[in-house]
Structure formats: structure tokens, C-alpha cells
């Protein structure tokens with residue numbers, strides 16, 4: 216039985232509807248910043264429960280734009296080391312300085328104790344990334360910490376469309392993207408919902424929303440003017456991408472429900488494999504289950520483990536989040552201030568089990584069987 220790492224799902228009726236809307240777009244010639252982009256923004260804002268959503272070209276520009284609005288030039292921004300390249304890179308592109316935060320092995324998010332030691336008069340703002348869709352249970356504390364230090368808080372929610380995190384005074388939790396002064400989402404094809412390429416900025420702050428719209432369109436004061444007031448860029452989302460995003464947004468709850476079901480099957484099966492440590496959302500939290508990360512026991516060679524799963528069982532694991540922490544990436548060497556031991560350990564031992572909106576129960580059971588078999592093999596023992 217073959218189990219792919221992920222799958223991108225457009226049911227036939229959705230493909231037909233998307234094609235008919237693209238045909239309409241081609242006929243009208245309204246190819247960018249039109250009615251579908253506005254609809255996508257309105258519906259996404261309603262889904263997250265925020266006042267404004269601004270559609271942009273990527274999850275990367277959805278980080279850089281708010282950072283430019285915050286005005287990070289020459290200032291220090293605290294960034295988790297366990298994140299994708301784009302998070303610290305956006306800080307640097309916006310002219311900021313990066314200070315890396317160590318990782319909480321329980322959530323793969325920031326270690327709040329380490330964050331407390333770093334935040335200070337030098338700090339302009341803090342970025343939190345909801346890795347794999349899991350929101351740390353410390354979001355309220357992080358918000359309070361930022362307020363106490365006069366810092367802004369930004370959530371890189373690239374992985375977390377529809378994730379819910381625990382929060383005091385919110386018995387049903389809060390959506391990813393609602394703690395920060397602004398937050399970003401990515402609609403890259405592997406994500407829980409996609410627009411092909413694309414991203415979204417969300418915020419309750421009118422000033423942030425207004426500025427973000429200026430930055431995304433070459434820093435122009437208005438769509439029809441040629442008067443540039445900010446150092447913006449072409450960070451617009453086309454109408455074709457907006458149509459695809461709208462279609463997937465209508466399926467988001469369904470996609471998440473299916474992913475949660477697959478994750479439940481893993482939750483039931485993995486206690487039978489005590490050497491494997493699943494990383495799961497906290498009580499009262501719901502992950503969109505973009506990823507199902509686990510930690511392998513120390514002493515297992517991850518490369519050999521994945522190879523055996525692939526070759527012997529036809530099981531492909533999805534990419535780790537992440538295998539090399541940012542402070543160990545050559546491109547960020549200048550910003551490395553020393554070892555971040557928890558990140559180094561969790562990144563070295565992490566594996567993401569296959570999960571998708573189309574995965575079957577049989578495929579999930581096959582993965583569990585494959586894990587048990589490969590774990591018992593001598594050949595995956597680390598050469599160290």
C-alpha cells in the first residue's frame with residue numbers, strides 16, 4: 216500500500232467552478248485586485264474572527280509587509296530558531312536584526328523561559344510560529360510579556376489556518392492569528408488550504424490594514440495613482456489565485472475535520488509504540504493538523520529510518536518542521552549567538568508522519584504498522 220507524504224485535493228466540482236470563474240476573469244480583464252480578492256479577504260477575516268484581511272502574493276510577503284509597517288529597520292526582533300527560512304529572512308529584508316529563541320520540545324514553538332531571558336529594552340517585537348498547526352499554550356503569557364515590554368507581537372501562522380489555541384476568558388479557545396498585532400498565513404500548495412501561491416495578513420488594527428494595502432501595491436497611496444509614499448513592492452495577489460483560495464477556504468472545515476480524524480487514529484495507535492513521542496496540541500487546543508510531528512528516540516538514524524519506511528513499506532514522510540534550526544543555517548551565521556540545545560535536539564529527532572485531506576484509515580494503520588516494524592530493525596540505529 217502506497218502512502219504519499221501529502222496530497223493536494225480539488226474535488227472535480229471545485230475544479231469546474233474554478234475554471235468557470237477564471238473564464239469570467241479573462242472575459243472581464245479584471246485580473247488583479249478585483250472582486251474575488253476582496254471576497255477572499257472578507258471570508259478569510261470572518262473565518263479567523265478579525266477585522267481586516269489583506270491578500271498578498273505569498274506567506275513570505277505576508278510577514279515582510281507587517282514588519283515594514285512596524286518599522287523594524289535597525290531594531291531587534293526575537294524570532295524562533297525552529298521555523299522556515301522565510302520568517303527570519305523577512306525580518307532581514309525589512310532591515311531588522313534577528314535574535315533567535317530556543318524551542319519548546321512539547322510544542323516545537325518558542326520556549327517561553329528562554330523568551331523571558333531575551334526580551335528587554337533592545338526588543339522591538341516578538342514573532343511566534345505555530346509549527347505544524349500547533350498553538351503553544353503560552354500565547355496569553357507571550358502577549359502579556361510583549362505588552363509589559365512595549366513590544367509588538369506577530370504570529371507567523373503559515374501552518375495554522377483554522378487552528379484553535381487555549382486562552383483565558385475564551386472557553387472555546389481562539390483562532391491562530393488573533394493574539395498578534397498582526398499575523399500571516401501561507402497558501403503554498405502543501406498547506407492545509409492553498410491558492411497556488413499566496414498569503415494573507417490579518418489584523419484588528421486599522422492603521423496596519425491601511426498601510427499593508429499600500430505596501431502590497433508598490434507603496435502607492437491609491438490603486439489609480441502613481442504617487443508612491445512607501446518602499447513597497449509588487450506583493451499583490453492575482454484574481455486567479457484568489458478564486459482558487461476561495462474554493463479551498465469553503466472546504467477548510469472539511470479538510471481539517473478529516474486531518475483531525477487521521478490524527479486521532481495516530482493518537483490511538485502511537486501509545487503502542489512508546490519509543491515514539493507524538494507532539495500534540497495542548498488541552499483545549501485544536502490543531503489544523505497540517506503536520507503530525509513525532510520525536511524519534513535518541514540513537515535512531517532518521518535518514519535510515521525514512522529510507523526503510525519508503526523502500527520497505529512505501530510510506531513517505533512529509534518534510535520535517537524543521538530538520539535544521541535557523542541558527543545553524545549558513546545564511547544566518549551572523550545572527551548565531553551560540554548553541555540553542557532544545558532546538559538542536561528536537562530538530563535532529565523529528566519526523567512528520569504522512570497526513571492529508573484524502574488519506575484513508577487503512578493507510579494510517581499501514582503507517583503505524585510500518586513504524587513498529589522499522590523501529591525494531593537494527594539497521595536504523597544511529598552510526599554515532
Ligand SMILES: Cc1ncc(COP(=O)(O)O)c(C=O)c1O
Pocket residue numbers: 273274275276298299301302344371373374401402403413414
Ligand atoms: C513557517 C513558515 N513561514 C513562512 C512561509 C512562507 O510562505 P510562502 O511559501 O507562501 O511564501 C512558510 C512556507 O512554507 C512557512 O512554513
